[in-house]
Amino acid sequence: MKNKNVLILGALSDIAKSIAQKYGENGYNLHLAARKIDDLELHSTDLKIRYNVNVHIYEFDLLKTETHKDFIKNLKEIPSILICAIGLLGQQKDGENDLELRTKVIRTNYEGPLNIISDFANIYENQGYGTIVGISSVAGDRGKASNYIYGSAKAGFTVFLSGLRNRLAKKNVHVLTVLPGTVYTKMTLGMKLPKLLTSSPDKVANDIYDAVNKKKDIIYTMKIWRLIMFIIRCIPERIFKNKSF
Amino acid sequence: MKENLNQSNISGWGGYPIKKANVIYPENIKQILVEVKKRNLIARGNGRAYGDSSINENKTINMKYFNHIISFDDSFGILVVESGVLLEDIIKTFLPRGWFPYVTPGSKFVTVGGLIAADVHGKNHHKEGSFGNFIEWFEIINSKGEIIKCSKTENTELFKWTIGGMGLTGIIIKAAIKLRPIQTSWIKQKTLVAKNIDQTFEIFENNMNATYSVAWINSTKTKDNIGQSLIMLGEHASIEDLDKKNIKNHLEIKSKKNKIIPFYFPDWFLNKNLIKLFNSIYYFFGKNTSKEKLVYWDDYFYPLDKILEWNKIYGRKGFVQYQCVFPLKKSKDGIIELLMEIDNSSVSSFLSVLKRFGDQESNFSFPMKGYTIALDFPVSKETFDLLEKLDDITLKYEGRFYLAKDARMKKEIFKKSDKRIQEFINYRNQNNFDEDFQSSQSSRLEL
Ligand SMILES: Cc1cc2nc3c(=O)[nH]c(=O)nc-3n(C[C@H](O)[C@H](O)[C@H](O)COP(=O)(O)OP(=O)(O)OC[C@H]3O[C@@H](n4cnc5c(N)ncnc54)[C@H](O)[C@@H]3O)c2cc1C
Ligand SMILES: NC(=O)c1ccc[n+]([C@@H]2O[C@H](COP(=O)([O-])OP(=O)(O)OC[C@H]3O[C@@H](n4cnc5c(N)ncnc54)[C@H](OP(=O)(O)O)[C@@H]3O)[C@@H](O)[C@H]2O)c1
Numbered sequence: 001m002k003n004k005n006v007l008i009l010g011a012l013s014d015i016a017k018s019i020a021q022k023y024g025e026n027g028y029n030l031h032l033a034a035r036k037i038d039d040l041e042l043h044s045t046d047l048k049i050r051y052n053v054n055v056h057i058y059e060f061d062l063l064k065t066e067t068h069k070d071f072i073k074n075l076k077e078i079p080s081i082l083i084c085a086i087g088l089l090g091q092q093k094d095g096e097n098d099l100e101l102r103t104k105v106i107r108t109n110y111e112g113p114l115n116i117i118s119d120f121a122n123i124y125e126n127q128g129y130g131t132i133v134g135i136s137s138v139a140g141d142r143g144k145a146s147n148y149i150y151g152s153a154k155a156g157f158t159v160f161l162s163g164l165r166n167r168l169a170k171k172n173v174h175v176l177t178v179l180p181g182t183v184y185t186k187m188t189l190g191m192k193l194p195k196l197l198t199s200s201p202d203k204v205a206n207d208i209y210d211a212v213n214k215k216k217d218i219i220y221t222m223k224i225w226r227l228i229m230f231i232i233r234c235i236p237e238r239i240f241k242n243k244s245f
Numbered sequence: 246m247k248e249n250l251n252q253s254n255i256s257g258w259g260g261y262p263i264k265k266a267n268v269i270y271p272e273n274i275k276q277i278l279v280e281v282k283k284r285n286l287i288a289r290g291n292g293r294a295y296g297d298s299s300i301n302e303n304k305t306i307n308m309k310y311f312n313h314i315i316s317f318d319d320s321f322g323i324l325v326v327e328s329g330v331l332l333e334d335i336i337k338t339f340l341p342r343g344w345f346p347y348v349t350p351g352s353k354f355v356t357v358g359g360l361i362a363a364d365v366h367g368k369n370h371h372k373e374g375s376f377g378n379f380i381e382w383f384e385i386i387n388s389k390g391e392i393i394k395c396s397k398t399e400n401t402e403l404f405k406w407t408i409g410g411m412g413l414t415g416i417i418i419k420a421a422i423k424l425r426p427i428q429t430s431w432i433k434q435k436t437l438v439a440k441n442i443d444q445t446f447e448i449f450e451n452n453m454n455a456t457y458s459v460a461w462i463n464s465t466k467t468k469d470n471i472g473q474s475l476i477m478l479g480e481h482a483s484i485e486d487l488d489k490k491n492i493k494n495h496l497e498i499k500s501k502k503n504k505i506i507p508f509y510f511p512d513w514f515l516n517k518n519l520i521k522l523f524n525s526i527y528y529f530f531g532k533n534t535s536k537e538k539l540v541y542w543d544d545y546f547y548p549l550d551k552i553l554e555w556n557k558i559y560g561r562k563g564f565v566q567y568q569c570v571f572p573l574k575k576s577k578d579g580i581i582e583l584l585m586e587i588d589n590s591s592v593s594s595f596l597s598v599l600k601r602f603g604d605q606e607s608n609f610s611f612p613m614k615g616y617t618i619a620l621d622f623p624v625s626k627e628t629f630d631l632l633e634k635l636d637d638i639t640l641k642y643e644g645r646f647y648l649a650k651d652a653r654m655k656k657e658i659f660k661k662s663d664k665r666i667q668e669f670i671n672y673r674n675q676n677n678f679d680e681d682f683q684s685s686q687s688s689r690l691e692l
Binding site: 012036038039042043045046049050186189190 | 251252253270272273312313314315316327334337338
């Protein structure tokens with residue numbers, strides 16, 4: 001039978017923290033994975049007190065792929081919902097000249113999530129149920145000068161999720177692609193963001209929670225970003241290339 | 246790693262003054278320790294102080310990520326939290342289990358760090374004192390990067406100067422506070438009508454055993470009716486007090502949608518006539534509604550919180566609060582003179598609130614036995630002129646000023662108001678705190 005359990009990768013991201021609160025509030029047991037185990041400890045105590053749910057924590061580095069087998073083996077149980085919130089924006093300008101940085105951005109946003117989600121996809125497929133949530137980005141909908149390294153990796157991730165959905169739709173495994181616009185988090189700290197179009201982590205978490213329950217395929221959060229990205233994608237390349245974004 | 250540094254324009258809740266500051270969002274103690282050693286900074290909670298108390302242009306340490314609940318002992322009601330935890334979160338978590346803060350300000354969007362640093366008072370000061378009375382201990386980081394645990398028995402000097410010390414003695418990291426056991430989430434409210442200042446004072450003095458009391462003053466009245474008010478008394482309701490409908494979920498938190506003010510109102514909007522009109526209508530309805538009723542905790546303690554960003558109704562220039570307290574014997578005369586001075590001016594206070602304080606022993610906290618009045622005014626040249634006159638009246642009646650509400654006072658005035666200020670300066674000086682922890686406000690007032 002399905003259990004009320006959720007696993008969150010990148011659990012110390014601002015969006016992930018809001019997601020954990022939302023699921024905790026609704027009585028889910030939480031499995032949280034992140035690199036900074038000390039901070040995670042504090043976070044888990046807090047969630048236990050607030051919501052009276054079980055919280056399990058795991059040290060997890062997405063890029064240390066050799067550890068992933070053990071990570072999965074050590075899970076207290078296999079939660080029926082997996083949410084990957086990990087991401088790395090990186091400074092675009094630095095990335096243009098720095099092989100190491102741009103590789104890290106690509107691996108963190110694309111290769112890493114693809115690998116770990118693939119392992120869970122197989123487990124879910126075998127057991128005949130499960131939900132996979134990938135947080136990608138509107139930046140993957142069209143490349144622009146200011147963040148195309150990150151954007152192209154997110155584009156790859158989005159395509160991966162849609163392919164996976166196509167594979168697992170018949171297997172009772174739900175795949176949800178989340179495309180946030182801009183969100184006030186650590187990632188965007190110090191950047192000038194359009195106030196009316198920028199969401200809070202709590203709002204994103206609410207949208208994800210609803211979309212999981214309603215078995216949605218792809219959501220934009222905020223919704224208006226679907227329209228914005230539609231328009232941006234319609235601009236012919238010969239005009240687009242001369243604009244600055 | 247990218248430093249979590251953010252140059253941005255920040256202000257207190259009044260939206261005045263606005264300063265460009267470097268804001269840092271440390272995620273753990275290690276990151277604070279690095280910053281503290283560089284000196285010249287101030288801690289910031291949720292920015293609900295009205296003026297410039299939690300702004301330092303050189304470095305403002307936003308405690309947003311220190312928002313973890315650490316433990317709760319439900320036999321004694323002792324809660325340990327990090328200093329950035331909001332009162333709202335404490336209530337959300339513990340009210341359904343039968344606990345409520347002992348002392349709360351008029352907004353739940355404040356942090357525990359801010360509650361300690363301003364030694365906040367509620368509507369029950371006359372009976373139970375300020376927030377400081379319910380602190381078991383706290384941990385604070387000083388400029389040497391030491392984490393010091395303070396309580397009534399441990400590092401007592403630092404303990405006493407930090408409560409009410411407006412962040413000027415270090416950065417509070419975590420604290421243990423005592424919560425109040427309650428039976429229900431409802432308040433039994435009784436509204437009394439006072440025709441003038443004499444009646445207002447009489448009602449307060451006759452109800453010293455009420456847990457909560459507060460008066461809303463009708464600022465449209467002058468002469469014989471000056472100080473006309475509605476006085477709201479409150480008690481935590483017991484189960485027996487509730488009607489059948491509410492008994493089932495007596496500790497429930499209702500999920501309600503807050504309204505939000507989406508844009509700044511034009512600066513002329515809250516003018517003297519409109520304020521008078523609002524006040525008359527409020528008084529009229531208040532005086533004619535039922536005298537006793539059960540009020541939901543959120544509506545009783547935090548009516549203003551229901552409208553998010555309500556400060557925008559004052560327009561982009563913002564507004565200032567003015568709050569002072571007079572010694573008991575001089576309170577009535579002082580307050581009459583303040584109200585008359587306001588009436589003579591071209592500006593009005595939208596909300597005028599009067600409370601009775603009880604005894605208070607503390608090194609630097611605002612409250613003292615007597616009456617406190619809080620007023621708010623839109624920012625304008627006329628307002629600033631008026632406030633200088635109000636300052637003189639406050640001094641004349643030996644009153645003091647609340648730093649959590651101040652945005653503009655002159656240092657000479659402030660220093661004259663209270664002989665404890667020099668002791669505070671000396672203490673800071675001896676410990677080199679004056680170079681380490683500074684806010685725009687403390688620089689302005691030369692603390
Ligand atoms: C609608 C409204 C109603 C209010 N009603 C009342 C009332 O009834 N009674 C009352 O007493 N006050 C009242 N206040 C004022 C408010 O309670 C105080 O200003 C409180 O300090 C705000 O907390 P904050 O977390 O927003 O702190 P901030 O405004 O960010 O900071 C306030 C002060 O606390 C210091 N501080 C904050 N965090 C720390 C920390 N971790 N370590 C050290 N210092 C720290 C700051 O340096 C600053 O000096 C009200 C405010 C509003 C907006
Ligand atoms: N904020 C926005 O505007 C926005 C817009 C669109 C999409 N998104 C996406 O939303 C998701 C959440 O981001 P956020 O905004 O909440 O930002 P965030 O707070 O910076 O979260 C990113 C998280 O990824 C973690 N991480 C990075 N590399 C890792 C690795 N190798 N192994 C494990 N964890 C790693 C980080 O962990 P550490 O804490 O250990 O550093 C951090 O907690 C990301 O996928 C992001 O791309 C955000």
